[in-house]
Amino acid sequence: MSSSGQIGHNQWFWRFVALGVLAAGIAGFVALQILKPRPAVSPPVRQLPLVRVTPVEFRNGALPVTGHGLVKPRAEIGLAAEISGKVSYVSPALVTGGAFSAGDVLIRIDPEPFRAALAQARADRESALATLKLAEQQLARNQQLVAKGFLSRQTLDERIAGRDQAKAALARAEASEDSRRIDLERTTIRAPFGGKVLSEKIDLGETVQPGKELARIFADEVVEIPVSLTDRDVALITDPWRDNAYVGNEKVPATVTVEHGNARYAWPGRVDRIEAAVDSATRTFNVVVRVDKPAARGTPVSAGAASPPPLLVGMYASVEIAGRDQGRYAVVPRRALRDGGTLWLLGTGDTVSIQPVRVLREANETAAVSAEGLPEGARVIVSDLKVVTQGMAVRVVVEPRATPAPTEHPAS
Structure with missing residues (x-):
């Protein structure tokens, strides 16, 4: 056999050996996968929601x-002038915060022009009164002359008209005198009650007009x-x-x-x-x-x-x-109210008990509710939960004051 034929024979031999080893490895791996023991399957652990609770406080009696x-x-008014004139007096008490008594003179407008006007009105009244007396005397004499036939009826009628005109003139003079007297009285502005000054806008010597507010005062x-x-x-x-x-x-x-x-x-x-x-x-x-x-x-x-x-x-x-006296009622955190009228109580075995209540009042961070249906020692859930059902199991969280992180604690 030539050398080249010997080399080709060796190559095929080693190829078959490699394929055999690979096949044996695959067969061993498959056998191991089939024969290895199955791991035990554990049921999934149910994670219960954590909630925070607080005791329900019961009270008796009136609910403030x-x-x-x-x-x-209770009473606050503005002081205003009713006549025009120059201010001749301002009370030392008429300053912001000043105190005064009922009847005290607070402002006076110069009364002299009004005294003169009143004197003139009195003189006019006296003149009108004298004119009326003269007219009545003349009428009385004319009536006698008419009765004796010495004077015409027309003249008598003129005397009667003159007497009536004198009466009207006297009435006008008396009304004018009353008006001048009232004006003089209005020069003095008195306090209608005891109290204090809220504000003032008046100075001595200032000329004021009717209706202008000079100060605001209130009863104390x-x-x-x-x-x-x-x-x-x-x-x-x-x-x-x-x-x-x-x-x-x-x-x-x-x-x-x-x-x-x-x-x-x-x-x-x-x-x-x-x-x-x-x-x-x-x-x-x-x-x-x-x-x-x-x-x-x-x-x-x-x-x-x-x-x-x-x-x-x-x-x-x-x-x-x-x-009013409410009898027995309960006080809970305001955030514990659900839908404005139910509480989530911590029931037996750390379960949720949904309890309807009648809300008496809500104020600041607390709410007062009726005690009907709330057992003694009840604890209310203050945590927010997305889904809540009657009897749902929960875990209770207590938040110690000294540590920022809450710790889990079973309810007793």
Whole structure:
């Protein structure tokens, strides 16, 4: 055999060997895949939603109604001149914030021109009176002469007309005198009530015209705080639709609180009335709370009180009105209310219990609801969930105050 034939024979031999090894490897791999043990299949783990809960707080008695408003004077008027003239006197009290009593003279317009006009009117009245007396005397004499036939009837008629004209002239003179007397009285502008000056726009020597407002004053014996309340809040007040709201024989009490400096101060008040119309924009009712003697210093109700202030017009006040006795009710976080009238309670075995409630009022971060259907020791879910069903299982989350991250904790 030649050398080239020997080489070709060897090449084919090794090719068959390589194919055999490859086939054996494939067969071994397939056998291993078929014979290897199957892994155990575990069921999928169900991930329960995490929720935060808080205890339901139960209370008994009246449910207070709270609101806010600006302190306003019960009476506020503008002082205006009713005559023209030069200002001859301005009270030292007629400055912004100045205090005065009822009947005090606040402004005086120079009275001399009006005194002169009154004197002239009196003289005119005396002249008219004298003319009337003369006309009556002449008429009496003429009547006697006519009766004796010494005077014509026409002359008598002229005397009667003269007497009537004299009467009319006297009436005009008396009216003029009254008008001049009123003008003189109007030179003095007095305070119709005791109070304080809100603003003033008058100087000594200034000439004023009728109708010009010279100052604004308000009564300080009583102030009012209109508080905007919803119909639900108004319904909590005892009989608010009477002229004055009463609890039995006593008017509904209220407490007015103001922050001043770093402290809070309170004054006793009462519900006075509800304004006649509903606010067209907010659909709320303005309940007016009245405080008598606001000049009295407030009672400190917090730490840090220094010099208690009076209750001043323009202060922003918080108001708490005594409500009707509700018996037993519950207080929950406002965010726990669902659809405005249901709670998600944490039921037995860490499940959700959907409980309808009657909402009594909502204020700030809390809501008061009826206690019917709420068990003692109930806990309410405050977390938001996309889907909730009755009896749905949940996990409870407690948020410790000292750590920012919540930790999972089973409900007890």
